[in-house]
Amino acid sequence: MPDDLKYDQLDESIEGIVSRGECTSTGNEDLDALARLASGLRGLPDPEFKARLRAQIVPAASRPAWSLTTLPVISWFRGQRVFLAGGSSFGLVAGTCCIIGATARVLGIASAAAVTNFIDSTLPYFIAFSIVSMVAWLIWLLRDRGFTLPTLGQTIWRHGIALGGAYGAVFGASMALTMLMGLQ
């Protein structure tokens, strides 16, 4: 059965469950199993009701009126922490050769010239690997949202800033470290 038809048939079953409380058979065993499960979701609590009731029950006066996490900047960072962590990890991957070189230089394992040569020859590969990884992550994010230009733009706008910013900061820090040590 084509995928689109499956999605349509499941949606028709769900429409029947939600609007009339009827779970009709589609003739497809797999879809019928999903529809039976969906009937257990009829009447799923509305999160708005849950939040409203909580606000009514738990006294507002006893809640802190202000906390650091309510600041817009902090709350933005909290929402983006996965992407900040991702960007930092990829930045660390890109800067790994710089860090390896700097460590080898500090430990006296290699000369400054050898370290510089190592960084020169390997840095492009590390950068390429980290960029490919970021693109792969972007594709994974778009998998559920659909591969269209608007969703691509929205995803990059919403998360790309955090991802790219963290990447640049961590990669830049590792480059700065090597330069401070007199390495290129």
Next chain:
Amino acid sequence: MLDARQLEAERRLIEASKRQPRRFAQLYERYFDRVYAFALTRTRDRAAAEDVTAETFRVAFENLARFEWRGVPFSAWLVRIAANAAADQARLASRAEELSESQAIQDESWEARLIEVETRARLYELVERLPGDQRRVIVMRFGQEKSVREIACALNRTEGAVKLLQHRAMQKLRAWVGDGNA
């Protein structure tokens, strides 16, 4: 079923809620799904289930100071309040069809009702664990009873993408329910 350690943690949380009312929010978050599932199973109607749930937590919050710990899960106390609230509501209902429906529900066995409550509460918890967009679609479809078109508008997606997310979410829920260890 809670083990001894979980019961002790629950007792401490209840004591803390008595001292600091805002700690009741933790009890609310922990038991909301179960109370609502119980209310829905008794009333079979969203609005009525919401009324019963609201009344249950209101009574529980107001009477928490009088709650005496006897080693029985807090949820048992909440369910008792919910059962009374549901019974009060059924008494207040004036339409004959509601009364007959309510009577039909009363005839169901406690065991069957308990299984249904647990199954529903478990499903609600699993929905919370779905990935962001899949969760939003399921919540809007079942919790807010929106059409696919309305969801597509709200999420700025195509209707096809919403149906795909819905299908994936249901498959994931089915796998988790089947595994029983999500």
